[in-house]
Amino acid sequence: IQQVFKQLFYMINAIALNNLLLRKDVCSWSMGMQLRFNISQLEEWLRGKNLQQSGAAQTLEPLIQAAQLLQLKKKTSEDAEAICSLCTSLTTQQIVKILNLYTPVNEFEERVTVAFIRNIQKQLQERDDPPQLLLDFKHMFPVLFPFNPSAITMDSIHLPASLNLDFLNKV
Numbered sequence: 345i346q347q348v349f350k351q352l353f354y355m356i357n358a359i360a361l362n363n364l365l366l367r368k369d370v371c372s373w374s375m376g377m378q379l380r381f382n383i384s385q386l387e388e389w390l391r392g393k394n395l396q397q398s399g400a401a402q403t404l405e406p407l408i409q410a411a412q413l414l415q416l417k418k419k420t421s422e423d424a425e426a427i428c429s430l431c432t433s434l435t436t437q438q439i440v441k442i443l444n445l446y447t448p449v450n451e452f453e454e455r456v457t458v459a460f461i462r463n464i465q466k467q468l469q470e471r472d473d474p475p476q477l478l479l480d481f482k483h484m485f486p487v488l489f490p491f492n493p494s495a496i497t498m499d500s501i502h503l504p505a506s507l508n509l510d511f512l513n514k515v
Contacts, residue, residue, distance in 0.1 A: 346398030351485055353386070353400035357407045358481035364410055365438060365477060371445040373453055376414025383408055406433040406479070413442055418456045424463045435473035440465060 360379070364370055387401050409431045416430070417423045431439050443456045443464065503509050 346395055347485065347487060349395055349400045350398050350403060354403040354483065354485065355481055357404045358479035361407050361410055362478045362481065365441050368445045368447055371414060371442055372447050372449045373415055374449055376411045379407065379411035380415070383411065409433050410442060413439065414446065418443065418460055421463060424460060424467060427464060428467045436465065436468040436471055437473065437477050439468065441477060
């Protein structure tokens with residue numbers, strides 16, 4: 345059950361983040377607030393179902409950071425440092441794309457300046473990020489089956505001759 349929810353939450357993260365990276369109309373401060381609220385509801389549901397150890401919440405980390413990026417101030421070099429230290433699960437390319445797509449929805453917000461984006465790029469140039477922008481929503485985590493040792497000893501097992509397993513030797 346935990347593995348299923350980890351996979352499901354990864355897919356939610358990948359599809360939502362990819363939409364954020366491809367749509368200018370959802371890159372705003374208010375959408376960052378809405379995303380963060382929705383993610384907190386998912387995290388609360390995981391806690392309520394006692395699935396915190398499943399790793400499902402950790403798969404949402406890039407989306408959480410993208411939502412926080414939309415909410416942060418984007419003016420000074422201190423803001424750039426805060427963004428660089430906060431957005432560790434996002435690649436440089438993803439951070440820059442979100443900043444380029446950021447669209448103010450009211451007169452109190454301002455567009456992100458080109459100088460600010462260049463400052464971010466300069467600070468993140470040492471990162472060794474993968475070159476892809478979008479997340480692979482078809483990624484599958486390996487299924488892990490727990491080992492439960494049997495109380496039956498191998499000496500007590502009888503293999504019927506009809507199985508044609510004569511090549512097996514008891515050791």
